[in-house]
Amino acid sequence: xxxxxxxALIVLSLVTILSLGATSxxxxxxxxxxxxxxDRYGNFDSQVVTLTTQCFEGEKQINERKIVLVSQNVGDLxxxxxxxxxxADVKGVGLLDQGDDQMYMYLPEFHKVRRIxxxxxxxxxxxxxxxxxxxxxINYDSSxxxxxxxxxxxxFYHLELIDKDQAEADYAKLLMFVRKNDFFPTRVEFYAKDTxxxxxxxxxxxLTDYGKYKLPQKLVMEDLTTQHKTxxxxxxxxxxxxxxxxxxxxxxxxRSRLRY
Numbered sequence: 683x684x685x686x687x688x689x690a691l692i693v694l695s696l697v698t699i700l701s702l703g704a705t706s707x708x709x710x711x712x713x714x715x716x717x718x719x720x721d722r723y724g725n726f727d728s729q730v731v732t733l734t735t736q737c738f739e740g741e742k743q744i745n746e747r748k749i750v751l752v753s754q755n756v757g758d759l760x761x762x763x764x765x766x767x768x769x770a771d772v773k774g775v776g777l778l779d780q781g782d783d784q785m786y787m788y789l790p791e792f793h794k795v796r797r798i799x800x801x802x803x804x805x806x807x808x809x810x811x812x813x814x815x816x817x818x819x820i821n822y823d824s825s826x827x828x829x830x831x832x833x834x835x836x837x838f839y840h841l842e843l844i845d846k847d848q849a850e851a852d853y854a855k856l857l858m859f860v861r862k863n864d865f866f867p868t869r870v871e872f873y874a875k876d877t878x879x880x881x882x883x884x885x886x887x888x889l890t891d892y893g894k895y896k897l898p899q900k901l902v903m904e905d906l907t908t909q910h911k912t913x914x915x916x917x918x919x920x921x922x923x924x925x926x927x928x929x930x931x932x933x934x935x936x937r938s939r940l941r942y
Contacts, residue, residue, distance in 0.1 A: 712829035715839045716858075718865045724822030726895060728754045730942065731919040733764075737810060738911050745809075747772055752942045753821050754925060760823045761930045765940045772808065776935045777817075785814060788935045795932050804852045811882060811903040811912040815852050819870065819884065820901070820914075827856065837862055854878050864889075866896075874907075881907055895921050 710718075733749040747769065753762040759781040766772040774790035785798045803814040818826070827843035834840060839860040845851035857871040866889055872882040883906065888899035897919050904911040928934050929942045 710831065710839070712831040712841050715831060715841060715860055715865070716824050716827075716829040716843075719860060719867055720822050720824070722865050723867075723896060724755070724760070726753075726755060727922045728752070728925050729821075729919060729921055730923055731897070732917045734915040734917065735810060736913045736915075738913070740909055745769075747808075750940060751820070752925070752929060752940065754930065758825065760818070760821055760825075762817075762821065763930055763935060763940065763942075765935075766808075774938055775808065776940070777807070777814070778930060778932065778935045779818070780930055786932060786935060788932075790938075793936075795935060800850060803850070811905045811910055813852055816872075816884075816903070822867070824858075829858075834862075838868075851875060853881070881905065892919050892921065895919075 730750065730752050733751055735745075735747045735749065736743055737745050748767040749764050750767060751762065751764040753760060761779060761781050763776065763778045765776040766774065774788075776788040778786045778788075778795075780786075783799070785803065786795050787798055788795045798814055805813060807814050807817060815826070818824075824843060826846055828846055830842045830844075832840050832842045839862060841858040841860060843856040843858055845853070852872075852875065854873045854875045856873070858867050859869040860867050866886070868886055870884040871880055872884070873879065874881040882903060884901065884903045886898040886901055889896055890899050897916055899916055901914040901916070902911060903914075923942075925942050926934075929940075934941055
């Protein structure tokens with residue numbers, strides 16, 4: 683009888699140990715998941731990529747534009763500059779994000795650089811369905827958000843992202859769906875600040891290998907309240923290029939062609 687009890691106790695102990703081991707193997711915090719996303723998909727020194735944007739009203743395409751985007755990570759800071767290449771009516775328009783809430787826009791028509799601050803960052807970027815703040819998500823920069831793991835299933839981690847600065851927040855919250863097998867964020871839902879209802883959905887498609895880095899070939903941002911959407915195709919990425927020291931400056935933003 684004593685031997686039987688000992689065996690039962692040993693079996694129970696083994697089950698407990700294995701259970702604890704299994705729990706530690708899969709249990710992650712929201713911050714750990716979002717850090718893994720950044721490490722896998724935004725952990726480059728620099729990136730140069732061509733963006734082709736298409737805007738739609740319903741099923742009708744209303745424009746197509748070509749943009750060059752240059753990004754750089756320096757410690758915890760992500761800097762970026764983009765410039766429209768075509769068509770002629772937007773050629774030369776540029777946006778510079780120096781990090782630490784320093785964002786500037788250049789409009790060639792007025793030969794002026796203006797700072798974008800505060801609530802202006804919540805506005806539509808050049809008629810697309812992205813706000814100025816939304817653009818940071820293209821580089822997997824979620825440093826402005828607190829992340830909490832609220833659910834997980836066999837395929838996805840479900841993260842709730844809350845803006846750290848609620849006074850200037852664009853949205854009540856974001857829900858990000860991160861694929862478990864490769865930590866790729868396939869979908870982000872944006873909930874309106876005033877109503878708390880689902881407003882926009884960002885979906886990423888066609889994750890592609892480029893050497894040691896991976897990048898989706900297509901992003902779709904859909905505004906459910908206006909039936910408007912923006913499709914972005916990402917092509918010709920170049921990683922870890924040695925950038926010009928003047929790349930992320932207002933002077934470069936004014937140039938007819940970006941120097942990098």
